[in-house]
Amino acid sequence: MNIYLYKNGTEKERVDKSNFLTQVASFTGTLRDECDILNPVIRFTTDGNFTFSQLNSANYAYLEDFGRYYFITDRKVVRANVHDVFLHEDVLFTWKSGILQNRAIIDRQQEMFNTLMPDSWTTYQKTQVNSVEFPNGFSGYSYVLGVSGL
Amino acid sequence: MSRFVYDGGKYLFAVNAKTTVYEETDSYIYFFYEAREITDTERNLMLIQRLILEGIRFSAFNEGETLIIPINENMDFLIECNYIIGNIAYFSVSVTDKTGVILLNCTHRYDGRESVRRRTYVEIDRTTNEIASNEDVFGMTFSLNGKQYYTFVNGRFGFQGNGYWYKQPVPIPEPSDQPSSYQEIYQVLYANEIEFEYIPLPDDTTDTGGTAPTEGTSTGGGSNKGTQYGLTVSLPPVPTASALTSGFVSAYKMSISALYDLYGWLWSDNFDLEQFKKIFSQPIDLITNLSILPFSVSAGSADNIYFGNIDSGISANRIWTQYQTLSCGTVSLQPFWDAYLDCSPHTKIELYLPYIGSIEINPDDILMLSGGSLSGGQLNVTYYVDVLNGACCAFVSVNGSKIGEYCGSCSTSIPVSGVSYEGVYRGLLSAGMSALGMVGSVATGNAIGAVSSGAGVATSLMSSKPSYLHGGNSNAISGYLGSQKPYLVITRPQQSLPVDYGAYYGYRSNITETLSNLVGKGFTKIGSIHLQGIDCTTDEADEIERLLKEGVVL
Numbered sequence: 126m127n128i129y130l131y132k133n134g135t136e137k138e139r140v141d142k143s144n145f146l147t148q149v150a151s152f153t154g155t156l157r158d159e160c161d162i163l164n165p166v167i168r169f170t171t172d173g174n175f176t177f178s179q180l181n182s183a184n185y186a187y188l189e190d191f192g193r194y195y196f197i198t199d200r201k202v203v204r205a206n207v208h209d210v211f212l213h214e215d216v217l218f219t220w221k222s223g224i225l226q227n228r229a230i231i232d233r234q235q236e237m238f239n240t241l242m243p244d245s246w247t248t249y250q251k252t253q254v255n256s257v258e259f260p261n262g263f264s265g266y267s268y269v270l271g272v273s274g275l
Numbered sequence: 276m277s278r279f280v281y282d283g284g285k286y287l288f289a290v291n292a293k294t295t296v297y298e299e300t301d302s303y304i305y306f307f308y309e310a311r312e313i314t315d316t317e318r319n320l321m322l323i324q325r326l327i328l329e330g331i332r333f334s335a336f337n338e339g340e341t342l343i344i345p346i347n348e349n350m351d352f353l354i355e356c357n358y359i360i361g362n363i364a365y366f367s368v369s370v371t372d373k374t375g376v377i378l379l380n381c382t383h384r385y386d387g388r389e390s391v392r393r394r395t396y397v398e399i400d401r402t403t404n405e406i407a408s409n410e411d412v413f414g415m416t417f418s419l420n421g422k423q424y425y426t427f428v429n430g431r432f433g434f435q436g437n438g439y440w441y442k443q444p445v446p447i448p449e450p451s452d453q454p455s456s457y458q459e460i461y462q463v464l465y466a467n468e469i470e471f472e473y474i475p476l477p478d479d480t481t482d483t484g485g486t487a488p489t490e491g492t493s494t495g496g497g498s499n500k501g502t503q504y505g506l507t508v509s510l511p512p513v514p515t516a517s518a519l520t521s522g523f524v525s526a527y528k529m530s531i532s533a534l535y536d537l538y539g540w541l542w543s544d545n546f547d548l549e550q551f552k553k554i555f556s557q558p559i560d561l562i563t564n565l566s567i568l569p570f571s572v573s574a575g576s577a578d579n580i581y582f583g584n585i586d587s588g589i590s591a592n593r594i595w596t597q598y599q600t601l602s603c604g605t606v607s608l609q610p611f612w613d614a615y616l617d618c619s620p621h622t623k624i625e626l627y628l629p630y631i632g633s634i635e636i637n638p639d640d641i642l643m644l645s646g647g648s649l650s651g652g653q654l655n656v657t658y659y660v661d662v663l664n665g666a667c668c669a670f671v672s673v674n675g676s677k678i679g680e681y682c683g684s685c686s687t688s689i690p691v692s693g694v695s696y697e698g699v700y701r702g703l704l705s706a707g708m709s710a711l712g713m714v715g716s717v718a719t720g721n722a723i724g725a726v727s728s729g730a731g732v733a734t735s736l737m738s739s740k741p742s743y744l745h746g747g748n749s750n751a752i753s754g755y756l757g758s759q760k761p762y763l764v765i766t767r768p769q770q771s772l773p774v775d776y777g778a779y780y781g782y783r784s785n786i787t788e789t790l791s792n793l794v795g796k797g798f799t800k801i802g803s804i805h806l807q808g809i810d811c812t813t814d815e816a817d818e819i820e821r822l823l824k825e826g827v828v829l
Binding site: 136138139140141162163214216217219220223224225226227228229230231232233234235236237238239240241242243244246247248249250251252253254255256257258259260261262263264265266267268269270271272273274 | 563565568583594602603612618629663758760764768771772780782789794803814815823
């Protein structure tokens with residue numbers, strides 16, 4: 126099984142991380158025990174070729190046999206030079222192509238929005254009060270006398 | 276008969292000009308123009324506003340930027356860019372003195388387009404004989420007796436569709452085209468009968484309008500099954516049936532000196548008392564009302580006042596038109612945020628109507644939704660006043676279409692003898708309103724309710740003292756002591772908008788879209804999705820859907 130370790134330089138919410146991954150190291154290993162494909166745990170042994178510093182700098186991984194990308198969620202020192210690395214699948218990047226082919230109802234968007242729709246997330250400050258007078262109105266006065274007769 | 280012909284293109288920087296019916300008989304109509312010459316400050320403001328429209332482009336401004344243009348040694352012209360949404364900028368435009376005190380102030384919306392195509396709509400209403408235009412400062416020239424004259428309207432707006440519209444692109448003004456004197460114009464207009472030229476509305480399908488704000492392509496759900504009528508209710512015609520033409524009642528516009536003379540005559544014996552007493556004990560009994568109205572009543576020529584068939588020998592201008600109109604002009608209301616914040620219930624608009632009170636106007640009635648963006652409207656207030664008893668009805672219209680009518684009374688009765696006509700009128704009013712079920716509505720300040728329940732009976736409203744409603748409460752404060760011009764109080768919300776808000780939260784979208792089309796468009800939060808075509812496990816699919824609904828960057 127080929128394992129690639131990366132340093133991920135972007136937010137986890139980004140679907141396409143291909144431009145933000147820097148490879149730290151790659152290995153070939155063997156799957157010995159049962160393994161959760163969504164949350165696998167990989168045991169690494171560090172030596173002169175693969176230092177703890179390298180392992181510590183990686184926060185992202187790709188398991189080629191699984192065909193999936195993973196976030197490194199935790200690391201545990203088992204004993205000297207032996208480390209368990211806990212992974213959680215990055216389903217967004219792994220299934221990016223399929224996701225992008227789907228249609229969806231977009232609730233919120235950064236650029237394609239409609240400002241006329243009420244937004245409950247809006248935060249208000251003090252209201253602004255303006256007044257404007259009409260240009261004309263009642264002006265002057267008249268005495269009016271009404272009498273019976275033509 | 277001279278013809279009033281628009282020949283376009285000439286500007287006059289003036290305000291508050293309009294035409295109204297001066298006096299009408301079966302054979303002729305006199306018109307007069309009301310106007311005043313603008314101050315230098317107003318003229319400068321208008322001129323520079325025009326320069327902004329035509330000369331300074333949107334791209335020249337950044338949000339929050341302030342531009343100061345000195346006008347003279349006493350004043351500065353200040354343009355402050357308040358806010359930019361998409362390619363639409365909102366400016367505060369003001370003239371200040373050198374100490375920063377604002378002399379004139381207005382807001383202006385500017386659409387960032389490569390070329391600004393402006394259209395002018397001019398209405399010549401054959402019913403009200405008013406000229407209306409959507410231009411803030413619209414001028415025209417006309418020829419009369421071989422001489423060129425100018426006229427103008429300010430801030431008036433109308434909708435096309437009634438067949439009385441003429442469209443004409445407006446060129447850049449030429450300040451040199453100023454007439455030397457308005458008096459000259461008025462004198463000619465008073466002395467001549469003006470016939471407006473009827474110009475039918477041409478087909479116009481080429482107006483591309485402004486740039487729509489960036490928004491989605493949602494087509495929404497369902498279909499329209501009802502009929503959209505739009506705003507189509509025009510002002511009612513002024514009633515023609517008049518008590519003054521019945522032969523039983525006559526009315527006069529009295530000067531102070533005429534009132535003194537009348538008083539003296541009433542208490543003299545300069546008439547045939549015996550003949551008079553066949554019917555009445557005294558001539559004063561024939562006075563149906565004497566009141567003060569808070570405007571200059573239109574009246575005809577001077578005539579002797581008759582009490583029955585007794586000539587008092589006192590002359591006063593005879594009033595022939597019982598129902599007279601009083602236009603308060605138009606206020607232009609434009610979207611401030613160009614967003615839902617401009618609409619109800621976020622923005623509140625209170626309209627104070629003299630002699631009636633304060634009412635709440637729904638901003639949705641004023642702002643129109645067209646092409647995916649809000650457009651402003653022109654709010655107009657016109658009073659119809661019954662000069663015999665002071666009953667007044669204010670018609671509130673938006674872009675020429677009526678949205679409400681509210682009634683009150685604007686006359687102050689003058690007691691003329693021991694007989695209290697105030698009591699008489701109060702009795703009439705009380706009886707009439709009780710019969711119509713209007714008392715409760717007025718007492719609670721529900722002017723709409725009062726009007727709706729009393730529709731068509733405006734003339735039956737008689738009140739001896741002016742009063743107005745304010746804040747929903749009826750009170751005895753005389754409207755004559757209050758503001759004589761309508762005014763608006765607009766309360767707008769102010770959003771606290773952090774920088775990069777859209778990148779973290781996005782804005783309301785509600786569109787249906789293929790997600791690949793949103794790549795590179797920043798933050799996206801999915802409302803609903805049916806994932807398909809992905810060879811993942813259900814656990815993975817559930818997590819994908821959850822993450823998409825929490826918000827991702829595609």
